[in-house]
Amino acid sequence: MEKRILGLDPGLAILGFGLISCTQNPDQITDKSVKMVDFGVIQTSAKMDMGQRLCTLFDDLHTVIQELQPDLVAVEKLFFYRMSSTILVAQARGVLLLALAQHQLTYVEFTPAQIKQALTGYGNADKSEVQDAVAQELDLDEIPRPDDAADALAVALTAWYQLPPVQGKPTRGSSF
Numbered sequence: 001m002e003k004r005i006l007g008l009d010p011g012l013a014i015l016g017f018g019l020i021s022c023t024q025n026p027d028q029i030t031d032k033s034v035k036m037v038d039f040g041v042i043q044t045s046a047k048m049d050m051g052q053r054l055c056t057l058f059d060d061l062h063t064v065i066q067e068l069q070p071d072l073v074a075v076e077k078l079f080f081y082r083m084s085s086t087i088l089v090a091q092a093r094g095v096l097l098l099a100l101a102q103h104q105l106t107y108v109e110f111t112p113a114q115i116k117q118a119l120t121g122y123g124n125a126d127k128s129e130v131q132d133a134v135a136q137e138l139d140l141d142e143i144p145r146p147d148d149a150a151d152a153l154a155v156a157l158t159a160w161y162q163l164p165p166v167q168g169k170p171t172r173g174s175s176f
Helices: 050-068 083-102 112-120 127-137 147-162
Strands: 002-009 014-025 028-043 072-076 107-110
Touching: 002 050, 002 147, 014 050, 014 147, 028 050, 028 147, 050 083, 072 083, 072 147, 107 112, 107 147, 112 127, 112 147, 127 147
Parallel strands: 002 072, 072 107
Antiparallel strands: 002 014, 014 028
């Protein structure tokens, strides 16, 4: 069975995305694999007005969803860093959630600490440790760039780690 998980790292200037494909043999619970399918970013310019930036995120995210056809979406939860940037990211995140709702996609959310814990075993790991774990888990020769794309792949991997194992033969309507 295959499941395609789209990870999203929300941002107004840069929204990172990464799609992984996970497979599991229902007859062998330990027979699981994951591979990177695609990654990238959606960028908006600070020279654009806010409405244009949000429209660009919305339109480009629709295109990404249509092209990649995910089964599940994983989103990094909003992290309160600086109030001014938090508000901008929250606006971008609202557009992101609207696009997911329009495509009737199920999503899960993870805090930065949950993502770090899932990938490195340590909730306070630094960015380079998480990126190294992404490259290692996906058997990549180098860390995906820009950082926002690598972060999105980390979110997708966290969702994969949380999926329950498939036991026995799947039945109609069962999920992975």
